[in-house]
Amino acid sequence: MKFAPILILLLFANSNIIKNDSVDEVKLGMDISDFLNTKSxxxxIKKETLNLEGDDYPIFNVYENSELIYAVEPNENGEKVWRIWLYGQRFKTDSGIGVGNTLGDLRNEYTISDISTAEGSIVVFVNEIEVGFDLRVSQVDIEWWNNMNLEELNDNIKIDLIII
Structure with a gap:
């Protein structure tokens, strides 16, 4: 009986681990109805609108104690989980990287493979896990945008969002 609280704690801790295709037991490809039934x-959970590049998309924003912790974006027909947007700091990779960590932390734990810039954001990709780490662009020097050289980005720039 003493093991039950430990087992529950371990299961809860594992749901906070960011994986290539899931977090909080929400998995890419999962039925939206299953997501809503298990997480509601x-x-x-509020069905709201996400605007990307001038187009509006439905999104299910997930709140805990009035704080947006993540969002689930459905696929084109609205039936399956297509993307998960992580805003909450409790979600971390196996290496302990999450929202609120820095680019320096990311460089220390992973091998950066690429960056992408779109909609005024900078998303960093690494070899070890298939997620995007969106950096806080307000901390990026305006001159950086002229050359967009990853090596010139300051290690202290925070991660604001992680996209699965």
Whole structure:
């Protein structure tokens, strides 16, 4: 009986681990109805709109204690989980990287493979896990945008968002 609380704690801790295709037991390709049925009792979920490059898309924002912790973006027909946007700091990779960590932390734990710039954001990709780490662009020197050289980005820039 003493093991039950430990087992529950371990299961909860594992749901906070960011994986290539899932977090908080929400998995890419999962039915949206299953996501809503399993998470609605635990969180406040609001169907809202996400605007990307001038187009509006439906998104399910997940709130805990009025804080946006993540969002689930459905595929084109609205039936499956297509992307997961992580905003909450409790979600971390196996190496301990999450929202609030820095580019320096990311460089220390992973091998950076590429960066992407779109909609005024900078997303960093690494070899070891298939997620995007969106950097806080307000911390990026305006001159950086002229050459967009990854090596010139300061290690202290925060990660604001992680996209699975």
């Amino acid at each position: 009792p635990l969180y406040q």
